[in-house]
Amino acid sequence: xxxxxxxxxxxxxxxxxxxxxxxxxxxxxxxxxxxxxxxxxxxxxxxxxxxxxxxxxxxxxxxxxxxxxxxxxxxxxxxxxxxxxxxxxxxxxxxxxxxxxxxxxxxxxxxxxxxxxxxxxxxxxxxxxxxxxxxxxxxxxxxxxxxxxxxxxxxxxxxxxxxxxxxxxxxxxxxxxxxxxxxxxxxxxxxxxxxxxxxxxxxxxxxxxxxxxxxxxxxxxxxxxxxxxxxxxxxxxxxxxxxxxxxxxxxxxxxxxxxxxxxxxxxxxxxxxxxxxxxxxxxxxxxxxxxxxxxxxxxxxxxxxxxxxxxxxxxxxxxxxxxxxxxxxxxxxxxxxxxxxxxxxxxxxxxxxxxxxxxxxxxxxxxxxxxxxxxxxxxxxxxxxxxxxxxxxxxxxxxxxxxxxxxxxxxxxxxxxxxxxxxxxxxxxxxxxxxxxxxxxxxxxxxxxxxxxxxxxxxxxxxxxxxxxxxxxxxxxxxxxxxxxxxxxxxxxxxxxxxxxxxxxxxxxxxxxxxxxxxxxxxxxxxxxxxxxxxxxxxxxxxxxxxxxxxxxxxxxxxxxxxxxxxxxxxxxxxxxxxxxxxxxxxxxxxxxxxxxxxxxxxxxxxxxxxxxxxxxxxxxxxxxxxxxxxxxxxxxxxxxxxxxxxxxxxxxxxxxxxxxxxxxxxxxxxxxxxxxxxxxxxxxxxxxxxxxxxxx
Numbered sequence: 001x002x003x004x005x006x007x008x009x010x011x012x013x014x015x016x017x018x019x020x021x022x023x024x025x026x027x028x029x030x031x032x033x034x035x036x037x038x039x040x041x042x043x044x045x046x047x048x049x050x051x052x053x054x055x056x057x058x059x060x061x062x063x064x065x066x067x068x069x070x071x072x073x074x075x076x077x078x079x080x081x082x083x084x085x086x087x088x089x090x091x092x093x094x095x096x097x098x099x100x101x102x103x104x105x106x107x108x109x110x111x112x113x114x115x116x117x118x119x120x121x122x123x124x125x126x127x128x129x130x131x132x133x134x135x136x137x138x139x140x141x142x143x144x145x146x147x148x149x150x151x152x153x154x155x156x157x158x159x160x161x162x163x164x165x166x167x168x169x170x171x172x173x174x175x176x177x178x179x180x181x182x183x184x185x186x187x188x189x190x191x192x193x194x195x196x197x198x199x200x201x202x203x204x205x206x207x208x209x210x211x212x213x214x215x216x217x218x219x220x221x222x223x224x225x226x227x228x229x230x231x232x233x234x235x236x237x238x239x240x241x242x243x244x245x246x247x248x249x250x251x252x253x254x255x256x257x258x259x260x261x262x263x264x265x266x267x268x269x270x271x272x273x274x275x276x277x278x279x280x281x282x283x284x285x286x287x288x289x290x291x292x293x294x295x296x297x298x299x300x301x302x303x304x305x306x307x308x309x310x311x312x313x314x315x316x317x318x319x320x321x322x323x324x325x326x327x328x329x330x331x332x333x334x335x336x337x338x339x340x341x342x343x344x345x346x347x348x349x350x351x352x353x354x355x356x357x358x359x360x361x362x363x364x365x366x367x368x369x370x371x372x373x374x375x376x377x378x379x380x381x382x383x384x385x386x387x388x389x390x391x392x393x394x395x396x397x398x399x400x401x402x403x404x405x406x407x408x409x410x411x412x413x414x415x416x417x418x419x420x421x422x423x424x425x426x427x428x429x430x431x432x433x434x435x436x437x438x439x440x441x442x443x444x445x446x447x448x449x450x451x452x453x454x455x456x457x458x459x460x461x462x463x464x465x466x467x468x469x470x471x472x473x474x475x476x477x478x479x480x481x482x483x484x485x486x487x488x489x490x491x492x493x494x495x496x497x498x499x500x501x502x503x504x505x506x507x508x509x510x511x512x513x514x515x516x517x518x519x520x521x522x523x524x525x526x527x528x529x530x531x532x533x534x535x536x537x538x539x540x541x542x543x544x545x546x547x548x549x550x551x552x553x554x555x556x557x558x559x560x561x562x563x564x565x566x567x568x569x570x571x572x573x574x575x576x577x578x579x580x581x582x583x584x585x586x587x588x589x590x591x592x593x594x595x596x597x598x599x600x601x602x603x604x605x606x607x608x609x610x611x612x613x614x615x616x617x618x619x620x621x622x623x624x625x626x627x628x629x630x631x632x633x634x635x636x637x638x639x640x641x642x643x644x645x646x647x648x649x650x651x652x653x654x655x656x657x658x659x660x661x662x663x664x665x666x667x668x669x670x671x672x673x674x675x676x677x678x679x680x681x682x683x684x685x686x687x688x689x690x691x692x693x694x695x696x697x
Contacts, residue, residue, distance in 0.1 A: 353431025375516025
């Protein structure tokens, strides 16, 4: 038996100075305490000394308990989980024993997740400071001792004087692009100032020589004030730092860190990359930004949050664009088009997981945690909750940072979580997609809520929940099953209201036994089949609907083909999921609706614009069967009867060529209906063919 599967006799619960009640009899064999961090600490010491793995239901005193474990060489054998804010501190705490049992089981019975591939990052002290001369030079002077600064002056400050000692690079110009990530930022700019600050010796002769006073102490030329006397050029002499004829050539340099003091930041993203700070003009915000940048110097490791399987990607085919869901929702601009597939920059990705939630094919999959691991946790929670007598289970998915803080604030200041609401922590709630929502309902939850605290944009989550709710309602499951709750830490009342006034919905009569799988479409298929099999609508006189209409953006649907289709089969080559197929025994276009992603590649690839998409969920086995969308007779050669291809395709070709000057005559147009051999024979018989010996120079 592995450590992760040891009996729960080593579980230590604490009611935190009797601030909530624990039913010791129902939660046995766990040991219950009142002050584990105080007078009962020896009990934990004895457990650690036994050599067994120890689970402690307290996250507030992890530092104390962790130090104790390290002192005994048991740092790898202690684990912590939360009960106080998750279940104990609640007006419904007396009824929360099933939830407590479920949380204990999930914390103790599951193995540690498999390690996630890591991304190595490193940054030195090379710091680019961009902005108006006064602020940029001021910060460069302050930071020269702890960083290796370089300054790009983008705006004049005539009273700001360049440092007397040329200790670091100073440029002036207009930024063009800033790209890259922590440790590898690249800035491209053009020098617009006639004075080259790299050549300038800062003698200030040009300042004194300018009759218009157009040159400030920052050595920037006010071109509106300049009258082209060029006295400054003469004063500069053989140094040659001033050139009014200089062309605006682009330059570029690389840096580890960037401090952008511009009023409008160069990078306008929802989530800025690590190592880039844009505090604006506020001195206090600038000071905080500088302090934060200092923490990025060194070597770091972060998870590769998202896995990508190029073979499933439905982004593009043959330069025709299909699905762009992930590109549109990425808050860090870490996803870009790369030919027929997308490319994910792991150095820019911060792990919100929205891309995996909106990906229709599962080409993008969240890894921190993986869906199968999260599904196993969900299944354990629901099974133990039901075994302990719990009913109407509602899962609350929330992010590890913002979501946990919001729940803790609700527990401290409000009524706490309801007894039937089971929190499920993951790195980012934005990663909760339709597969996890419907999969959780199939496994026995009657409702699934997603706490969007910390989310960049809850709209994709709401869209996923909307598709799922439409399906559930059509299948006859009464009530609201899926809800996205927009409540941050300071708005814990919104979370309280959303949960306490949410009437339990109708769930499945029998929870599913399957596991959530790594492949998104397989998990969705299993979940939907189970939900359909137990659908209340099947017991109604009207029965199950044949199809459920969905909104645009849903990952299910059909392809409609008009009479304009010539069966050129361009769509079959473009389809990434094998939903559209060319029959091998006839000129026929077949369609398997279960495979359709509604990516739009077929629609974009159709030369006749004969294809449109219709989002829906086809209920039943018909979705798995191939059905004919378009079939045509065979076109035969008008002379010999040889098969030439699909009749609509040949007729379309003939119609297009008939207007060409080469086919102006009746005989020439008739040859278009002949095969290649008969066409040559007919030309020879007519004597109209050009012979090689008739050609003259």
